[in-house]
Amino acid sequence: MTAQAIPHRGRASLWPVGGLAALAAVLLAAPIVVLVGRAVLGGALADTAAASVVLGALWLSLLTTAVSLVLTVAIGLPLAIVLARRTFRGSALLETVIDLPIVLPPSVAGLALLLLLGRRGLLGEPLSALGIEVPFTTLAVILAQTFVSAPFFIRSARTGIAAVDHDLEDAARVDGASERRVFSAITLPLASAALAAGLVMSWARSLGEFGATIMFAGNIEGRTQTLPLVVYGEFQGGNLDASIAAAAILVLAAFGVLVAVRLLHWGRVLDVRGAG
Amino acid sequence: VTSFAGNLLTVIVPSENRAAIASPKDLANRGMKVVAAGDSVPIAKYASQLVANLARMPGYPADFAARYAANVVSKEDNVAAVVSKIELGEGDAAIVYVTDARASTRVRTIDVPAEANVAATYGGVVVKASAHQSAAVQFLEWLAGTDGQAILATFGFTAPR
Numbered sequence: 001m002t003a004q005a006i007p008h009r010g011r012a013s014l015w016p017v018g019g020l021a022a023l024a025a026v027l028l029a030a031p032i033v034v035l036v037g038r039a040v041l042g043g044a045l046a047d048t049a050a051a052s053v054v055l056g057a058l059w060l061s062l063l064t065t066a067v068s069l070v071l072t073v074a075i076g077l078p079l080a081i082v083l084a085r086r087t088f089r090g091s092a093l094l095e096t097v098i099d100l101p102i103v104l105p106p107s108v109a110g111l112a113l114l115l116l117l118g119r120r121g122l123l124g125e126p127l128s129a130l131g132i133e134v135p136f137t138t139l140a141v142i143l144a145q146t147f148v149s150a151p152f153f154i155r156s157a158r159t160g161i162a163a164v165d166h167d168l169e170d171a172a173r174v175d176g177a178s179e180r181r182v183f184s185a186i187t188l189p190l191a192s193a194a195l196a197a198g199l200v201m202s203w204a205r206s207l208g209e210f211g212a213t214i215m216f217a218g219n220i221e222g223r224t225q226t227l228p229l230v231v232y233g234e235f236q237g238g239n240l241d242a243s244i245a246a247a248a249i250l251v252l253a254a255f256g257v258l259v260a261v262r263l264l265h266w267g268r269v270l271d272v273r274g275a276g
Numbered sequence: 277v278t279s280f281a282g283n284l285l286t287v288i289v290p291s292e293n294r295a296a297i298a299s300p301k302d303l304a305n306r307g308m309k310v311v312a313a314g315d316s317v318p319i320a321k322y323a324s325q326l327v328a329n330l331a332r333m334p335g336y337p338a339d340f341a342a343r344y345a346a347n348v349v350s351k352e353d354n355v356a357a358v359v360s361k362i363e364l365g366e367g368d369a370a371i372v373y374v375t376d377a378r379a380s381t382r383v384r385t386i387d388v389p390a391e392a393n394v395a396a397t398y399g400g401v402v403v404k405a406s407a408h409q410s411a412a413v414q415f416l417e418w419l420a421g422t423d424g425q426a427i428l429a430t431f432g433f434t435a436p437r
Binding site for chain 2 (some may be wrong): 135232233238
């Protein structure tokens, strides 16, 4: 479809939309710009970014979010495939339950994890008898992140896989491809944009995870204190500069990843066009 | 400043006390899970003073403070969160105010030697810009007087010192 096919509306009728759009853009961007601006211009970033508490938390955040992303794909992809392909009794209920962590406050997630995996928790008690205690460990940070962020990936992957044209998959089957081959050569590539979007959303949610972490994993430097916990902890402690620096690093890290994903995606789109 | 109340520190453990803590000395035992408050929370300062005092007591190891610090598994952002973690049994023990310990029915207290204990004092002031100066003064007087003290004592607060 070419641009001429869309009837042009007069500029005048659009001006309130443009104005409101500008207002919304400013409203959403201004707090972040002010934060990063203050961190850079005020010297907070230069002065305290190298502080061990901030660097240690940055490293811990990158490590835990990477592991929880791997975990999310490992357990989330099979679930997304099942949900996309099969409708069974209770599948709608299951989808709803899996979506719950998206809407629940993280503090609820933290409390729920404690009641399940805490030392006196339903699963935690027998685990504790075996000498495995999850709370207050880096593993608890990873589990909290996975719990709150995996639904973003599962949701996106489920929709993406379900949207793949069955005729294409059937065509491959007719040509003698095995189910595994159909999935890896047809379904996965066609759903890749949805999978990538899910991964980014999921990772971003993990990086920002705060409430479930502080409730379930606690707050100890080098072990469970991720960047969002530093932002809050240093603010509470009256170290505004360190808090701002940690916040700015969080913003820049998230921004960097989003930009990288866009560039990758853009590159792929160009490739496809070039090939076509 | 009108000092109107004081508070002492105590050690709390979950009511089951599975870690079998019998004395503050046990907080330094290997593998104990001690829940503490963040360094910016006032009690952290009192607690570290208490730990330093205990370390000088007979029968306490010389590296008591270091071993206590090594056992801290979390630094919560307020005392109530510390108490909750003990109530849930996630932590084996914590140092909190006597008043917090008394407010919870799901923790047991372990007595701290009186000579090592640290007293916190609470003071009240009248805001200069306040439009209700005389009422504020009256309130503080009431709080520091017999009636106020009787009410505070029911919560475990001591007289100011």
